[in-house]
Amino acid sequence: MWNNILHRMLTHLIRQGELRVTYPDGTQRIYGDAASGSQAAITLHDPSLPRRIVLSPDMAVGEGYMDGRLSVEDDDLHSFLGIAISNVAMQGQPWFRRPLEVARHLGRWAAQFNPAPRARANVAHHYDLSGKLYDLFLDADRQYSCGYFTDPNMSLQDAQSAKKHHIAAKLLLQPGMRVLDIGCGWGGMGLTLARDYGAQVLGVTLSSEQHRVANERARAAGLADRAQFELMDYRAVEGQFDRIVSVGMFEHVGVPHYGAYFDKVRERLAPRGIALIHSIGRARPPGTTSPWVTKYIFPGGYVPALSEMTRAVENAGLIPTDVEIWRLHYAETLRHWHDRFMANIDAARDLYDERFCRMWRYYLIASELTFRLNRQVVFQMQLSPVQDAVPLTRDYLYPDAQAGRQAAE
Numbered sequence: 001m002w003n004n005i006l007h008r009m010l011t012h013l014i015r016q017g018e019l020r021v022t023y024p025d026g027t028q029r030i031y032g033d034a035a036s037g038s039q040a041a042i043t044l045h046d047p048s049l050p051r052r053i054v055l056s057p058d059m060a061v062g063e064g065y066m067d068g069r070l071s072v073e074d075d076d077l078h079s080f081l082g083i084a085i086s087n088v089a090m091q092g093q094p095w096f097r098r099p100l101e102v103a104r105h106l107g108r109w110a111a112q113f114n115p116a117p118r119a120r121a122n123v124a125h126h127y128d129l130s131g132k133l134y135d136l137f138l139d140a141d142r143q144y145s146c147g148y149f150t151d152p153n154m155s156l157q158d159a160q161s162a163k164k165h166h167i168a169a170k171l172l173l174q175p176g177m178r179v180l181d182i183g184c185g186w187g188g189m190g191l192t193l194a195r196d197y198g199a200q201v202l203g204v205t206l207s208s209e210q211h212r213v214a215n216e217r218a219r220a221a222g223l224a225d226r227a228q229f230e231l232m233d234y235r236a237v238e239g240q241f242d243r244i245v246s247v248g249m250f251e252h253v254g255v256p257h258y259g260a261y262f263d264k265v266r267e268r269l270a271p272r273g274i275a276l277i278h279s280i281g282r283a284r285p286p287g288t289t290s291p292w293v294t295k296y297i298f299p300g301g302y303v304p305a306l307s308e309m310t311r312a313v314e315n316a317g318l319i320p321t322d323v324e325i326w327r328l329h330y331a332e333t334l335r336h337w338h339d340r341f342m343a344n345i346d347a348a349r350d351l352y353d354e355r356f357c358r359m360w361r362y363y364l365i366a367s368e369l370t371f372r373l374n375r376q377v378v379f380q381m382q383l384s385p386v387q388d389a390v391p392l393t394r395d396y397l398y399p400d401a402q403a404g405r406q407a408a409e
Contacts (some may be wrong), residue, residue, distance in 0.1 A: 002050040003027070003235070009054060013091050018075075019081040024049065032083070035229040040080035041073035062292035062366075066359045077362065081369050089374040114254040114300045115183050116233045121299075131209060134186075137364075141188040142213075145248035145278065146330040146378050156336040164192045167245060169397050170276050170382050171323065172390060177242040179203070180268060182234045183249025184376040187227065189215030194218075194226040196316075203229040204237060212316050235264060242270050250279035251301050255286075255308060262316035266385065272323070274384050280330065281306055281379040306379060313383060320384035321390045329369075330378055334368035 003023050010021065010031045017037030020030045024047040042396065045048065050058035053102070061084070064070030065077070072080045130156050134142055139157045147159030167189070175198030181190045184203025187210075193199040205211050214229035234249075244265055253261045266276050287303045293301065306323075313320060340408050341364060346381040370376045382390065391395075 002289040006050040038079045058290040058292045088371040136344040137337045142186040147333045171243045179243045180241040182246035205231040244275040247278040257314035262312045266316045277381045283375040318383040324380040326378035331371035338364040
């Protein structure tokens with residue numbers, strides 16, 4: 001029965017590209033059309049997989065690949081997930097799965113409820129992994145967010161540097177300004193703002209590992225007097241700041257807390273202050289997080305729709321002074337991360353095991369293809385309590401181009 005239901009689901013779903021599926025009983029079926037896209041083949045080794053895929057495709061396919069109960073021909077995970085993600089984006093779920101999707105949507109508030117103790121546990125699940133793991137695929141500054149590829153041929157290191165300086169330009173920093181870095185990671189952004197722009201930075205994180213490394217880096221760079229990092233929930237921060245920056249942290253806030261988050265930003269921001277919130281976003285209506293991602297990668301995480309963010313911003317009394325959408329920059333970043341991870345796969349196996357490596361590879365490829373094929377982007381939202389805190393045009397972000405135009409005149 002479940003083989004037939006899965007067959008009907010895949011017949012509805014796969015229209016572009018060709019997917020060849022070998023079922024647990026040895027039956028082989030072909031879906032889609034090779035002339036319209038790439039080809040991939042998978043084998044289901046576990047008789048329970050058809051049922052599990054019908055009921056929860058993301059979870060069943062992800063776990064099946066991790067455990068070896070689902071194998072991909074030539075281990076061409078990129079082609080297989082490309083076919084799956086692109087067709088889901090185009091076709092949507094078949095009618096008989098829609099009630100399950102509605103139920104997931106109704107339960108998302110409970111899944112994203114992140115009071116401080118739960119938020120700390122969620123962060124530890126991902127960010128307190130061995131620091132050696134992150135050294136295998138991140139740049140030297142450990143920027144674990146989207147790079148800014150002003151040139152498609154840029155190195156990962158250069159793209160991450162460009163991201164930090166682009167954000168700094170939006171903050172309109174002056175020496176001595178107090179900056180709050182919410183979700184400071186391993187300190188790269190805070191150290192850049194202290195070293196290159198003369199800011200006084202307070203970074204906060206819930207990761208013990210990030211807290212330790214960030215302070216060690218500040219001391220080693222001679223910046224401990226200008227960049228301090230605390231193991232603290234953003235909700236516990238006191239005082240006022242000229243600038244607030246948050247890169248790649250809003251995805252962990254949770255929809256039930258959006259109002260409190262932007263209220264806190266407004267409360268901590270000086271009367272003419274500027275905040276820059278950089279977050280992965282969905283270019284479609286509000287949705288839910290993949291259950292596989294929730295279980296294995298980012299518990300409590302959620303990619304917001306712009307409508308969800310802007311409602312909370314409006315209620316907090318903040319003015320959006322600029323909203324910039326980065327489209328394929330994160331796809332390029334993830335491609336670099338995957339290639340670097342695979343180049344160091346033996347070292348990753350020494351740290352963990354084969355199952356972890358398969359999980360991590362699945363995460364990196366699925367994330368890249370979601371940005372490429374399924375309307376996932378990055379939002380950079382610049383905010384202030386007043387309308388005139390920033391210049392009226394974006395020329396200040398591109399002084400070289402502005403100087404060139406003035407010279408031509």
